[in-house]
Amino acid sequence: MSLRSRIESRFAQWIRPRAAETLPVQLDRRRVYVLPTRFGLFYAGLLLAMLLGALNYNNNPALLLALLLGTAGLASLIVAHLQLSGLRIDAIGAEPVAAGQTMRVHLALSMRDGHLRSGLRARSGDVLALVPSSSNETVVTFDVATRTRGWFDTGRIRLFTTQPLGLAEAWSWTWPRTALLVYPAPEQPAPPLPPTSGNANSARLNPAGEDMHHLRAYRPGDARHAIAWKPSARRDTLLVREYEQPQGGELQLDWQALSSLPYEQRIRRLAAWIDAAEREGRGYRLTLPNQPALGPAQGAAHRHACLRALALLPAFDKHDG
DSSP states (O other), rough: OOOOHHHHTTTTGSSSOOSSSSOEEEEOOOOEEEEOOOHHHHHHHHHHHHHHHHOOOOOOOHHHHHHHHHHHHHHHHHHHHHHHHHHEEEEEEEEOOOTTSSSEEEEEETTTSOOOOSEEEEEETEEEEOOOOOOSEEEOOOEEEESSEEEEEEEOOOEEEOOOOOOSSEEEOBOOOEEEEEEOOOOOOOOOOOOOOOOOOOEEOOOOEEEEEEEEOOOOOOOOOGGGGGHHHHHOEEEEOOOOOEOOOOOOOGGGTHHHHHHHHHHHHHHHHHHHHHHHHEEEEEEETTTTEEEEESSHHHHHHHHHHTTTTTTOOOOOO
């Protein structure tokens, strides 16, 4: 950890913002900090030596040059500060991923004063990203590692720059209140899906099915391999095969049915079964303790609702065996 990082961690309670904040927020002069870089300290030492030499030898051109360089250095501090002042953090978001996978976090920024910034960078934890400067509205992307299920807090995100001359570093912090969701990691490998309930003899139309159900007239966009060529030739019109797939009844994914498993393994197995049911296109109902049953249904919205419920289960439930 660098010296600046150690100083910032020690005085974190005095650094703005001091708590998570609701977006959007705009950076103002009270939230922007400026310190010289190592090159800036060397530059200041060099100017001091030039000034002492010019005064000692009464060299007016050298004195003028040192003052001009000093003025340029001070102006660079102001420009570095203005690179961040007025920047607005609009939103943060990410698609949920399973625990252990990399989450792609998107941070939306805007320059409401119309002045494009260049050389801005952002850091979240150990992840560093360059801020695009092609327009007044831009998005910064971080690839953040996840470890556990539930809400993921990005913590403080650092925006900083050393523009224009690299003599000083200006930085500011944002701490979004928005928490991002991490699904539970599915069990690998997972056992087969549990037995189904309901009418096991029911079926539905499915282009990937195995049993032909009937023939129908060709519609634009139908797959070429689905055309029944011989019946089409006999009737002098294109006919298409419709297939059916047995539904196999309704899947019951019940928390209590897995009582012999440890707490977290139950969650991982149910997550794996949800993904398997979605891959097979089967409807399922998820039953969790102290919650209303979800389903029966299938699809992206139902999958998200079920995985979200699993992700937000308490880390330990003393009432659960």
